[in-house]
Amino acid sequence: MLVSYTEENYLKAIFALSRLYNDQEVSTNQISEHLKNKAASVTDMLKRLADKKLIDYKPYKGVKLTDKGKKTAVKVIRKHRLWEVFLVEKLNFKWDEVHDIAEQLEHIDSDKLIEKLDDFLGKPKADPHGDPIPDASGKFGVQKSVALSDASKRSALIVTGVSDHSTEFLQFLSNSGISLGNQLKIEEYNDYDRSITVKINNKRSLFLSHKAASNILVEIK
Amino acid sequence: MLVSYTEENYLKAIFALSRLYNDQEVSTNQISEHLKNKAASVTDMLKRLADKKLIDYKPYKGVKLTDKGKKTAVKVIRKHRLWEVFLVEKLNFKWDEVHDIAEQLEHIDSDKLIEKLDDFLGKPKADPHGDPIPDASGKFGVQKSVALSDASKRSALIVTGVSDHSTEFLQFLSNSGISLGNQLKIEEYNDYDRSITVKINNKRSLFLSHKAASNILVEIK
DNA sequence: GCCCTATTTTAGTCTAACCTAAAAATTTGT
DNA sequence: ACAAATTTTTAGGTTAGACTAAAATAGGGC
Ligand SMILES: [Mn+2]
Ligand SMILES: [Mn+2]
Ligand SMILES: [Mn+2]
Ligand SMILES: [Mn+2]
Numbered sequence: 001m002l003v004s005y006t007e008e009n010y011l012k013a014i015f016a017l018s019r020l021y022n023d024q025e026v027s028t029n030q031i032s033e034h035l036k037n038k039a040a041s042v043t044d045m046l047k048r049l050a051d052k053k054l055i056d057y058k059p060y061k062g063v064k065l066t067d068k069g070k071k072t073a074v075k076v077i078r079k080h081r082l083w084e085v086f087l088v089e090k091l092n093f094k095w096d097e098v099h100d101i102a103e104q105l106e107h108i109d110s111d112k113l114i115e116k117l118d119d120f121l122g123k124p125k126a127d128p129h130g131d132p133i134p135d136a137s138g139k140f141g142v143q144k145s146v147a148l149s150d151a152s153k154r155s156a157l158i159v160t161g162v163s164d165h166s167t168e169f170l171q172f173l174s175n176s177g178i179s180l181g182n183q184l185k186i187e188e189y190n191d192y193d194r195s196i197t198v199k200i201n202n203k204r205s206l207f208l209s210h211k212a213a214s215n216i217l218v219e220i221k
Numbered sequence: 222m223l224v225s226y227t228e229e230n231y232l233k234a235i236f237a238l239s240r241l242y243n244d245q246e247v248s249t250n251q252i253s254e255h256l257k258n259k260a261a262s263v264t265d266m267l268k269r270l271a272d273k274k275l276i277d278y279k280p281y282k283g284v285k286l287t288d289k290g291k292k293t294a295v296k297v298i299r300k301h302r303l304w305e306v307f308l309v310e311k312l313n314f315k316w317d318e319v320h321d322i323a324e325q326l327e328h329i330d331s332d333k334l335i336e337k338l339d340d341f342l343g344k345p346k347a348d349p350h351g352d353p354i355p356d357a358s359g360k361f362g363v364q365k366s367v368a369l370s371d372a373s374k375r376s377a378l379i380v381t382g383v384s385d386h387s388t389e390f391l392q393f394l395s396n397s398g399i400s401l402g403n404q405l406k407i408e409e410y411n412d413y414d415r416s417i418t419v420k421i422n423n424k425r426s427l428f429l430s431h432k433a434a435s436n437i438l439v440e441i442k
Numbered sequence: 443g444c445c446c447t448a449t450t451t452t453a454g455t456c457t458a459a460c461c462t463a464a465a466a467a468t469t470t471g472t
Numbered sequence: 473a474c475a476a477a478t479t480t481t482t483a484g485g486t487t488a489g490a491c492t493a494a495a496a497t498a499g500g501g502c
Pocket of ligand 2: 081084127128129131
């Protein structure tokens, strides 16, 4: 039984939303907003996905992915992130340019291709935005990173990812000279607006708003 | 104006067929057989392609690609062949495994991606089957190869391509120890069934039927 | 318990891309 | 030249996936 391009996008959306809301049922409206489709169209699709046993759907009660649906969604995410690594590492794209292309590439259907691509890239554990890449069996490595805005002062931090994937934010980081792997130290914490000052790689100092800091993920070194 | 996945496949088919029949108008039935769609469906699509100015269509008289249609078709072919090179050269696929995956990859829409892929692969001039790769402006290099069955005896020949792209034929060649770049010499020519015997790289001798020899393309060294 | 509002589903349309069956146009054979 | 065979188009349907408008349901406040 084959899953269409469109169905894959719905499964991915449901997976992301159920993560976001700690594995609760996902509502029609949440999916509708996420995919920018009308709620009536979503209901339509939910019926089709339920027929295919990819989701559990109780009218008015929201949906949950079945194991089969989860497996499909995770595979699409795996493909998306592997292709992003390829685009950045091999083709020299910038990290803010790859998402839209990966949105297309993630639907290419060939198990052999995924595994050969994974080998070619050296079985990467994370994509260019620090998001973990599930392995062939669908398991994600554990991510123990926290938002920079929640990190403690003075300890050495490593930038491991971002939680805002927009071109604007990624370009802002690049322009500010922050990239994955950089070492950060929080130098000042302003109670008034929760803005901070950080030192990058023990060199330059940089001022960051709370909004920016909340979207940078770090691990304690 | 965007060209759909399906429309791209029609343009590619029309391009291939008009090559095959020396730039004559392509008929509805030819397209129908090539794409394994019914003739009525083809007529439907021809109207849509004509509306988009991608083909010139006169009912009952066959179709020709416009410049715009030709440009689109050639770009799809360029992408198909570049991806095939990627799959064989970088991911170690065999030459008989790549066509179906390239059929999907050829529809990925990003000019920047094509050009970066082309650079990454070293701007290859031919795909793994010896088919020429048009450059970014759409120009094909000239192919001066002939069928092995038409080549003259005793001269040193180089295998440059195949004209049958089926898995069966490609695997037959691999099993026989013939690949692109090999040197061949015709040792014997049997008038009875037009079969030949060739020497590969001045070492092994191999018997080939006329059918096989007619699908191997060679250049005189 | 009932009303109000927000959410969700149903009903009815639309388009792209396919199909079958029938009609029309073209080509072929004599 | 004209009938027969072939090719192509038209007419009418289907399905996936979108939409709008209207109806149904659920949940919160009193
Ligand atoms: Mn992405
Ligand atoms: Mn990413
Ligand atoms: Mn191919
Ligand atoms: Mn090829």
